[in-house]
Amino acid sequence: NKVIVRGEISNCKYHTSGHIYFTLKDETGTIAAVLFAGNAKNVGFRLENGMKVNVSGRIDIYERDGRYQLYVNSVEAAGMGDLYRRFEQLKAEL
Known part of the structure; x- marks a missing residue:
């Protein structure tokens, strides 16, 4: 089942395999996310912490x-x- 989720990227990590691992969050929750290399090559920009995105995909249980x-x-x-923001x-106020 396909879902569309809007959230803010945090903990973004690029793996040498080409996979991108990140957390997607909003005011009330977070979910771990992975963008595998085959799909990552179709994204026309670099994912960065703090970026607000709309993602589509599927939610499943990571067995490990x-x-x-x-x-x-x-x-x-x-x-x-x-x-x-x-x-x-x-941080700037400190």
């Missing part, structure tokens, strides 16, 4: 950890995330 994970097929940029503002 027994947790839900979002297996991403495609990504669309939706701007800079509010959570990241507020985090940067707080």
